[in-house]
Amino acid sequence: MAIDAQQVDCRGCGAKVDIHAGLRTKTFVCEYCGSVCEGDKVVAVQDMQAKREEFKPWSHLRLGMTAQFLGHEYQLIGRIRAREETWWWDEWFMYSKTGFPLWLQEGEGGFSIFRVFYPTYPINPWNAGSFVKLDNTGGNAQVKERGTGTIAFIEGELTWSSVPGETFNYLECYRGPTRYSIEYSESEIQYLRGETRDSRQIYDKFGISEQVPPPLRFDDDDDDDDWEDDQPYQPYQATAEARAKPAGTGGKILVLGSLLLGIFLLIFSGIATGFSKHVKSYTFNAKAATGKGDGVLLTDDHGKPITIKLPKSRGAYELRLAASPTGRSGWRGGYCWWTQVAFLKERPKGQLKKIEAYLKKEGEKMDQWARYEKVHEVNAWFGRYWGIDEGERWNENSFVKQHYFRTKDPGPYYIRVYANNCRDYSSRKFNPVRQASLTVAVYKDVWMTRWMFWGGLLLTVLVLLTVIWRYRSMFSDD
Amino acid sequence: MPTQQPNMACPSCGAPIDAERRFDEVYNCEYCGNTAFFTQQVAAEGDAAPQSAPIANIFSRFKVGQHGKIRGRTEFNILGMVQVEYPSGYWTEWRLRVGENEYWLQEDEGIYVLFDKRAIEEPLPPLETFQAGGSLDGWNRLPRWFIIEVAQAKVVGFDGQLPWPPNVGEQFTYVDGLGGGQVISMEIESDGESASLSVGDPLEYEDIEITSEEAGGW
Numbered sequence: 065m066a067i068d069a070q071q072v073d074c075r076g077c078g079a080k081v082d083i084h085a086g087l088r089t090k091t092f093v094c095e096y097c098g099s100v101c102e103g104d105k106v107v108a109v110q111d112m113q114a115k116r117e118e119f120k121p122w123s124h125l126r127l128g129m130t131a132q133f134l135g136h137e138y139q140l141i142g143r144i145r146a147r148e149e150t151w152w153w154d155e156w157f158m159y160s161k162t163g164f165p166l167w168l169q170e171g172e173g174g175f176s177i178f179r180v181f182y183p184t185y186p187i188n189p190w191n192a193g194s195f196v197k198l199d200n201t202g203g204n205a206q207v208k209e210r211g212t213g214t215i216a217f218i219e220g221e222l223t224w225s226s227v228p229g230e231t232f233n234y235l236e237c238y239r240g241p242t243r244y245s246i247e248y249s250e251s252e253i254q255y256l257r258g259e260t261r262d263s264r265q266i267y268d269k270f271g272i273s274e275q276v277p278p279p280l281r282f283d284d285d286d287d288d289d290d291w292e293d294d295q296p297y298q299p300y301q302a303t304a305e306a307r308a309k310p311a312g313t314g315g316k317i318l319v320l321g322s323l324l325l326g327i328f329l330l331i332f333s334g335i336a337t338g339f340s341k342h343v344k345s346y347t348f349n350a351k352a353a354t355g356k357g358d359g360v361l362l363t364d365d366h367g368k369p370i371t372i373k374l375p376k377s378r379g380a381y382e383l384r385l386a387a388s389p390t391g392r393s394g395w396r397g398g399y400c401w402w403t404q405v406a407f408l409k410e411r412p413k414g415q416l417k418k419i420e421a422y423l424k425k426e427g428e429k430m431d432q433w434a435r436y437e438k439v440h441e442v443n444a445w446f447g448r449y450w451g452i453d454e455g456e457r458w459n460e461n462s463f464v465k466q467h468y469f470r471t472k473d474p475g476p477y478y479i480r481v482y483a484n485n486c487r488d489y490s491s492r493k494f495n496p497v498r499q500a501s502l503t504v505a506v507y508k509d510v511w512m513t514r515w516m517f518w519g520g521l522l523l524t525v526l527v528l529l530t531v532i533w534r535y536r537s538m539f540s541d542d
Numbered sequence: 543m544p545t546q547q548p549n550m551a552c553p554s555c556g557a558p559i560d561a562e563r564r565f566d567e568v569y570n571c572e573y574c575g576n577t578a579f580f581t582q583q584v585a586a587e588g589d590a591a592p593q594s595a596p597i598a599n600i601f602s603r604f605k606v607g608q609h610g611k612i613r614g615r616t617e618f619n620i621l622g623m624v625q626v627e628y629p630s631g632y633w634t635e636w637r638l639r640v641g642e643n644e645y646w647l648q649e650d651e652g653i654y655v656l657f658d659k660r661a662i663e664e665p666l667p668p669l670e671t672f673q674a675g676g677s678l679d680g681w682n683r684l685p686r687w688f689i690i691e692v693a694q695a696k697v698v699g700f701d702g703q704l705p706w707p708p709n710v711g712e713q714f715t716y717v718d719g720l721g722g723g724q725v726i727s728m729e730i731e732s733d734g735e736s737a738s739l740s741v742g743d744p745l746e747y748e749d750i751e752i753t754s755e756e757a758g759g760w
Contacts, residue, residue: 088632182725255690
């Protein structure tokens with residue numbers, strides 16, 4: 065049952081105008097002359113003949129229609145067409161017989177119903193962040209739109225002052241189907257809470273049997289032929305991309321900056337992973353030890369272990385050890401030369417002290433660099449083993465090793481290289497090494513880029529997901 | 543047979559006006575169809591000389607004389623009402639008697655707030671400190687409150703029994719805010735010194751039930 069109408073005189077032409085909210089009606093529009101009346105004054109005049117057609121509703125809703133919401137009957141008594149740069153929406157004003165208002169918003173996202181509320185946690189919309197929490201009904205809501213709207217057209221009646229051309233600031237927040245809308249000015253902040261409603265449900269509530277029009281897209285592609293309706297679409301054209309704008313300049317900068325950083329980290333980790341600077345290669349020839357059974361030792365000319373000073377490195381060091389031990393061949397056995405590289409740091413008085421270094425585990429690829437272990441030295445064997453098992457000849461050898469390590473405190477750093485025959489060289493299994501040489505190649509500025517790679521990948525994916533979520537309406541059919 | 547309001551008649555045709563419409567400012571005569579605007583004589587407590595106040599059809603679920611319950615347990619009677627016009631529209635304040643106490647139920651755009659008066663024990667902050675989006679911290683032993691509205695308003699009508707004669711048409715400044723889960727409202731007279739302070743709890747529509755026969759429907 066519709067709300068009983070009262071008649072008041074248009075302040076412009078004197079025509080009788082129906083109002084439905086008594087003197088709660090603050091603004092009403094004369095459908096004949098287009099006067100927008102407030103109290104006993106005409107505050108604006110709309111060219112109704114042109115504007116009514118120009119701002120015809122997108123849906124089949126019309127003023128005067130009634131529907132049940134929350135168990136009570138409401139009537140559409142007013143409508144505002146608002147715009148924000150390149151997109152538009154309608155605010156349908158619904159009123160109950162006892163003066164309870166509801167707002168039915170119709171836009172690109174379909175329908176949403178709002179009512180005014182007082183938030184438990186009021187926020188200042190002038191400096192709201194990207195996420196806000198207004199009440200205890202759930203978690204944070206995402207601020208998806210903010211801007212300044214302009215009233216382009218009014219019809220029917222409203223219980224507040226409103227005039228075409230008037231602007232208002234707004235903030236739109238989403239949390240699943242729950243929506244928050246904040247309209248604010250220098251003198252007032254109004255909070256509304258609502259939820260999205262299925263378009264078919266809205267049509268059914270208003271008793272509209274026509275097919276629900278497709279969602280507003282504001283594009284000029286005429287692919288809506290399946291909607292058999294005699295009402296042309298809203299003539300104003302804008303792109304959905306333009307409407308689905310990011311949340312403010314700060315948000316744009318944040319999203320763009322995060323994306324660039326993510327891409328940079330990915331590219332840099334890819335380029336830098338294999339990048340290193342070759343410092344120098346040292347080749348040493350081992351000599352037979354003086355003591356019996358000591359094998360072939362690697363020493364300097366003074367019989368002391370080889371010590372190499374490392375250059376400063378912003379990244380990690382890479383050591384490439386290439387040994388060429390030789391021994392007596394035979395049907396079975398082998399020969400084995402064992403090396404040890406110790407890490408040293410120079411103390412203030414010049415003495416060298418063993419320190420811990422962070423060594424990448426052997427066998428792991430460079431992009432798994434973040435997994436390293438603390439060690440004082442690294443051991444490696446070089447040589448060959450061979451034999452015959454079940455009639456099959458087998459052969460194993462190892463002549464090249466790579467080690468990656470980094471240090472913690474400022475240097476200077478040294479490595480000390482020891483080498484000797486494996487301890488059981490004299491057993492029956494092994495033949496003694498007769499001669500050997502070791503080449504030590506030092507590389508510096510080897511970058512540990514695993515964290516960059518994963519960090520960049522994570523950042524990029526997060527940004528892309530955010531953008532997809534923001535623009536999801538473009539990928540949705542409804 | 544409808545009760546007729548003495549001395550009230552359609553100014554166009556002279557037909558008597560139904561007393562049930564006595565609070566309408568806009569009256570659509572059922573005989574001649576004329577739309578008329580009225581003023582109404584309403585007495586206020588302590589006011590020997592009734593003053594003229596236009597009462598609008600306030601389109602509310604409440605009426606003076608009704609009784610009901612808040613949240614199913616707190617019974618109230620509606621003693622009187624005041625209608626206030628502000629830049630965005632109108633709000634209504636209903637004077638409730640709850641037991642021996644009195645409260646004010648504010649009805650504005652579908653929001654209900656049950657206000658209780660508070661004494662002002664500290665000097666008023668300067669008016670220019672009140673701005674929507676600003677806040678006030680520690681004043682008058684109130685929690686920090688966030689200001690959501692500052693504007694001017696005026697009483698445009700009233701009905702029933704009121705504790706004071708309203709100054710119809712006289713503008714005052716009101717400041718509304720939120721703090722500690724409550725609504726805080728202050729009305730500052732035009733002299734900038736006299737003020738009243740109210741603190742209230744927001745209520746949902748469903749929290750208020752009209753139990754008298756005149757209960758309205760949503």
